[in-house]
Amino acid sequence: MSERTIRGKTAVAGIGETTYYKRAQAPDPEFKMGLEAVLLAAEDAGIDVREIDGFASYSNDRNTPERIASALGIPHYGFSNMFWGGGGGGGSGAMANAVAAISAGYSDVVVVYRALAQGQFGRFGQGAAVPTVAGAAAFTAPYGLMSPAQTFAMRVQRFMHDHDVSQDVLRAISLTSYAHAQNNPRAVMQGRELTEEIYENSRWIVEPFHLFDCCMENDGAAAVIVVSAERAKDLKQKPAYILGAAQGSFLRQGASAHNAPDYATSNFKTVAPKLYEQAGIGPKDVDVLQSYENFTGGVLMSVVEHGFCEPDECNDFFTTENFRAPDGKLPLNTSGGNLAECYMHGLELITEAVKQIRGTSPNQVENVDISMVTSGPMVQPVSSMILANEPG
Amino acid sequence: MATEQKYALPEGLPAPAPDVDGLGAEFWDATKRHELLVQRCNGCQNWQWGPEHICYECHSFDLGYEQVEPTGTIYSWERVWYPVHPALAMGLPYMTVLIELPQAGNIRMVGNLVGQDPEDTVEIGQNVKAVFEDHGEGEDAYTLVQWEPA
Numbered sequence: 001m002s003e004r005t006i007r008g009k010t011a012v013a014g015i016g017e018t019t020y021y022k023r024a025q026a027p028d029p030e031f032k033m034g035l036e037a038v039l040l041a042a043e044d045a046g047i048d049v050r051e052i053d054g055f056a057s058y059s060n061d062r063n064t065p066e067r068i069a070s071a072l073g074i075p076h077y078g079f080s081n082m083f084w085g086g087g088g089g090g091g092s093g094a095m096a097n098a099v100a101a102i103s104a105g106y107s108d109v110v111v112v113y114r115a116l117a118q119g120q121f122g123r124f125g126q127g128a129a130v131p132t133v134a135g136a137a138a139f140t141a142p143y144g145l146m147s148p149a150q151t152f153a154m155r156v157q158r159f160m161h162d163h164d165v166s167q168d169v170l171r172a173i174s175l176t177s178y179a180h181a182q183n184n185p186r187a188v189m190q191g192r193e194l195t196e197e198i199y200e201n202s203r204w205i206v207e208p209f210h211l212f213d214c215c216m217e218n219d220g221a222a223a224v225i226v227v228s229a230e231r232a233k234d235l236k237q238k239p240a241y242i243l244g245a246a247q248g249s250f251l252r253q254g255a256s257a258h259n260a261p262d263y264a265t266s267n268f269k270t271v272a273p274k275l276y277e278q279a280g281i282g283p284k285d286v287d288v289l290q291s292y293e294n295f296t297g298g299v300l301m302s303v304v305e306h307g308f309c310e311p312d313e314c315n316d317f318f319t320t321e322n323f324r325a326p327d328g329k330l331p332l333n334t335s336g337g338n339l340a341e342c343y344m345h346g347l348e349l350i351t352e353a354v355k356q357i358r359g360t361s362p363n364q365v366e367n368v369d370i371s372m373v374t375s376g377p378m379v380q381p382v383s384s385m386i387l388a389n390e391p392g
Numbered sequence: 393m394a395t396e397q398k399y400a401l402p403e404g405l406p407a408p409a410p411d412v413d414g415l416g417a418e419f420w421d422a423t424k425r426h427e428l429l430v431q432r433c434n435g436c437q438n439w440q441w442g443p444e445h446i447c448y449e450c451h452s453f454d455l456g457y458e459q460v461e462p463t464g465t466i467y468s469w470e471r472v473w474y475p476v477h478p479a480l481a482m483g484l485p486y487m488t489v490l491i492e493l494p495q496a497g498n499i500r501m502v503g504n505l506v507g508q509d510p511e512d513t514v515e516i517g518q519n520v521k522a523v524f525e526d527h528g529e530g531e532d533a534y535t536l537v538q539w540e541p542a
Contacts, residue, residue, distance in 0.1 A: 126476055
């Protein structure tokens, strides 16, 4: 049997993003922003939007393919896909599903999209005001454990204990994102510089997370057009070839009441090896990394589990010097990401990874061959992706 | 402060309830008797938590609950400073702990640490014992399992 691979078979041909807003500041409805992002992505690719014949999203996006396709008068689509699971775990996973659809011949032009207006719908960071809770929440909510920050702080605390990781590590991740956002006109936090002092003096949300260790709440939409590698070569933009896109979870990570046997993990332990195997590269080949920050502690474990440093070396490796573009060892979250550009549920990390391949990032790293994304640490399932400027 | 109030957390948080299919009912009923139960497979003796309909080891549906000594060790902890629910605003900070039960296959339970100030130091590995915290009356009665230093 020939090798089953997606390596270099598809590419990102177009990206589209609305203006990014603070929560409740968007002048347009969520669905309208979603449409705008799709139109922008098609225009960026140089493809008639009616050619889109596949849809992939994640995190139960409210803006369904049937509504978008009808609104845009799309004559036919052959792929309509939702990546199960919450948070941003499906960012790269939705990309992987788009790749699969194109490789299998279900579709020729797939749009991966996410539209999110937390100002118009519910907020993620609040517990529900209900009289009783059943299911898994019965074992956490009555004890005041009901937000994503609280759910993940428990894992991060244990990881930091096991590997003697200092708070400075989390601080370095946050400072890096804010520093990069200062050069990014699209970033919601441009103009809001973060210093060590401001970080240290900021309030705790839940230890070990200060305010600046937590993602923002925003309104906006983003979209990414995926086509075959052959098609991408003839389009408007330099293709960002997809070398690998992996998704998954491992033993009982979804067990309730925090009972995953291997607990202090970002959940990438089986996904990362699969990703590198698909792509045919290793962590040393990665030129720039966008790593999903629901919370800085998730970046910490994602970076470790993707093999960029050993768990016991974090205090040395996680420095702003190492993470700053353009000259750091591993330029990280070069748009400002979920912490300081926009919490577009991590799709803005994917558009930024594409920009690094194209050479159009606000914090461009020189000579980028390999641009990587990790999506949604600590949720189940998670996903990650490797882009390249050559098909492999 | 938590040490001066009746409960670890202010009143008004959601009360625990079994699933609509009954899963978890034995555990919550037992807490009202101040007994700590953990689900255990009648087939292969595997411990598992939270409650499920099948044993993840041997796939037997023949599951039971076994009463265990109400003690454990702190596996992880978090001191909460931001109220994610209106009821919590008057009770900050508070300490949420993840407790490992070595006598029950190292399963873990979430609770609050009582018997010391929430701002006091907490050590992973510290021994704790369960405190059964009774709430409500009649049909609305329920009991939470909290933990205090042993």
